[in-house]
Each structure stands twice: as C-alpha cells, then as structure tokens.
Amino acid sequence: ETGVTQTPRHLVMGMTNKKSLKCEQHLGHNAMYWYKQSAKKPLELMFVYSLEERVENNSVPSRFSPECPNSSHLFLHLHTLQPEDSALYLCASSRGGAGTGELFFGEGSRLTVL
Amino acid sequence: GNSVTQMEGPVTLSEEAFLTINCTYTATGYPSLFWYVQYPGEGLQLLLKATKADDKGSNKGFEATYRKETTSFHLEKGSVQVSDSAVYFCALEEDQGGSEKLVFGKGTKLTVNP
Numbered sequence: 001e002t003g004v005t006q007t008p009r010h011l012v013m014g015m016t017n018k019k020s021l022k023c024e025q026h027l028g029h030n031a032m033y034w035y036k037q038s039a040k041k042p043l044e045l046m047f048v049y050s051l052e053e054r055v056e057n058n059s060v061p062s063r064f065s066p067e068c069p070n071s072s073h074l075f076l077h078l079h080t081l082q083p084e085d086s087a088l089y090l091c092a093s094s095r096g097g098a099g100t101g102e103l104f105f106g107e108g109s110r111l112t113v114l
Numbered sequence: 115g116n117s118v119t120q121m122e123g124p125v126t127l128s129e130e131a132f133l134t135i136n137c138t139y140t141a142t143g144y145p146s147l148f149w150y151v152q153y154p155g156e157g158l159q160l161l162l163k164a165t166k167a168d169d170k171g172s173n174k175g176f177e178a179t180y181r182k183e184t185t186s187f188h189l190e191k192g193s194v195q196v197s198d199s200a201v202y203f204c205a206l207e208e209d210q211g212g213s214e215k216l217v218f219g220k221g222t223k224l225t226v227n228p
Contacts, residue, residue, distance in 0.1 A: 004157070031213040042118070043158075043203070043218040050213045090157055094214045101146050101207040101214055105157030 003027040006091050006106035013081065014114050021076040021109045023091030030096030032074040033103065034066060037088040049074065050096050081113045116141040120204045120219035127194055127226050135189040135222045137178075137204035145206040147171075147180055147187040148216065152201045161189075161202070194226045 004025045013019050025032065034046040048056035049068040063085075065077040074091055088110050092103040121136040139147065146165045150158040162171035167182035176191045187204060204219040 033213075040220060042220050045215070048213050048215070055213055056215070092157070096213055101148050101163055101205075101216060102160050103158070103214055103216065105159065107155065107157045 004091060004093055004104050004106035006089075006109050008109060009107065010110045010112075012112045012114065013078070015081060015083070017081075018077070018079040020078065021089055021091075021111075023074040023076075023106055025072055025074075025091075025093040025104070027093060027104060029093035029104070030071055031094045032068060032071070033092040033094075034074065034076050035090040035092065035105075037090055037108070043090070047076075078111075081111075083113050086111055086113045116145065116206060116208055116217050118204050118206055118217055118219040120202075120222055122220075123201075123222040123224070125222060125224045127224070129196055129226055129228050130193045131226075133189070133191040133194045133198075133224065135202055135204075135224070137187045137189065137219060139185050139187065139204075139206050141185075141206055141208075144182065145208065147178070148205040148207070149176070149178055149187070149189050150203040150205060150218070152203065152221070154200070158203060194224070196226045196228055199224055199226045 007022045031050045036044040046060045047066040052068050067075040088108040090108045091106045117140045148163045149161040151161045152158045162173040164171040164180035170179045178189045201221045201223045203221045205216045208215045
C-alpha cells in the first residue's frame with residue numbers, strides 16, 4: 001500500500017467515448033503528477049500540479065484534460081482518444097519542493113483504446 | 115535537455131548471480147540520481163538515491179555510486195533473488211521549484227530464475 005490509489009485499474013474505451021481516470025493520495029502531499037508508461041519508451045511526464053495549480057504541461061494533446069480539485073485528488077479526463085493512447089497511466093504524489101526526488105506512485109490505470 | 119540512458123533488457127539471471135544494470139546520464143550541473151523499481155502489477159517505488167558525486171546509495175542489497183567523471187550510476191547487487199524480478203528505472207532530478215521533476219530511462223526488465 002503506497003498511499004496513492006488509482007481507479008479504474010483497467011479501462012477499455014472506444015475513440016468516441018469520454019471517460020475519466022481518478023487518483024487519490026492519503027499522504028498529505030502537495031504535488032501530484034500524471035505519467036504515461038508505454039512499452040519500450042521512457043516514462044512520459046504529462047502534467048504536474050503543485051498546491052492544486054498546474055505547473056507543468058508537457059505538450060500533451062488536448063484530448064487529455066487534467067483536473068486537480070484539491071491536493072488529495074487528481075483526475076485525467078479523456079475524450080476522443082486514439083489507439084496510440086493505449087498505455088499504463090500512472091499517478092504519483094510528492095511532498096513538493098522537498099528536493100528528495102521521491103515520488104509515490106499508484107498502481108496505474110491500464111487504458112486500451114479500440 | 116537532460117536525459118537518462120540505461121541498458122536495454124531484458125536481463126535474465128539465475129538466483130545468486132551478480133547483477134549490473136548500466137545507467138548513464140546527460141545533464142547540466144549535478145542532478146540527484148535515483149533508481150526506481152516496478153514489481154509486476156504495481157507502480158514504481160524508490161529503491162535508492164544519491165545526491166552528489168561519489169555518494170553511494172544502497173537498499174535491499176542493491177548499490178549504486180554517483181560517478182561524475184563517467185556520468186554514470188550503475189545498479190549492482192551481489193546475489194539476486196527470484197523476488198528481485200522487476201523492471202528497474204534510472205532517473206535524474208531536474209530543478210523544479212514546488213515539485214519533483216524526474217527524467218526516467220526506458221527501464222530494464224530483470225527476470226531471476228530459481
């Protein structure tokens with residue numbers, strides 16, 4: 001148990017669907033992250049929120065829309081995705097600015113786009 | 115930009131064999147360096163870290179030394195166990211106020227056979 005919970009664990013959606021991934025952390029952290037993990041590629045940082053404000057958006061297509069309503073919750077809203085968006089989406093949190101480099105990851109949401 | 119290169123896998127070893135997973139980095143300045151591990155079906159977790167040149171990080175029998183001269187941070191373990199089977203990620207930290215921005219390598223899958 002890492003203190004970071006992601007739901008759903010598995011999601012299959014068509015290209016015209018709208019769905020959301022949810023992440024919740026119970027560690028009292030101030031920063032939250034979305035990463036994309038694809039086979040044979042480095043982890044791709046998608047979004048970073050610090051104190052509920054977005055501080056990083058690495059040129060992610062607009063079909064991915066993040067939302068951070070408070071420091072414990074992070075969402076990734078998905079719409080009109082493409083098959084190449086199929087991947088494991090990892091949420092992480094950290095104490096924010098601590099300089100420890102320690103991220104606490106959830107188990108991921110495995111997304112398949114048909 | 116900053117980047118991390120780690121040896122291509124997969125790596126397959128017998129129990130009690132010696133393990134080395136190579137990692138080199140490209141960065142401005144002297145970033146902190148990390149090894150993360152991802153066990154099957156789980157998110158990533160921090161294995162060890164080193165924050166300055168010649169530091170040695172260690173945990174669970176794994177070690178890695180920050181080598182500024184060769185810009186390397188190779189992971190080693192003297193005697194691997196079946197339970198060490200996982201994917202190992204090398205990472206460096208970029209300066210980012212308010213959050214932890216890590217740049218990851220592609221990961222190296224290790225399988226240890228009994």
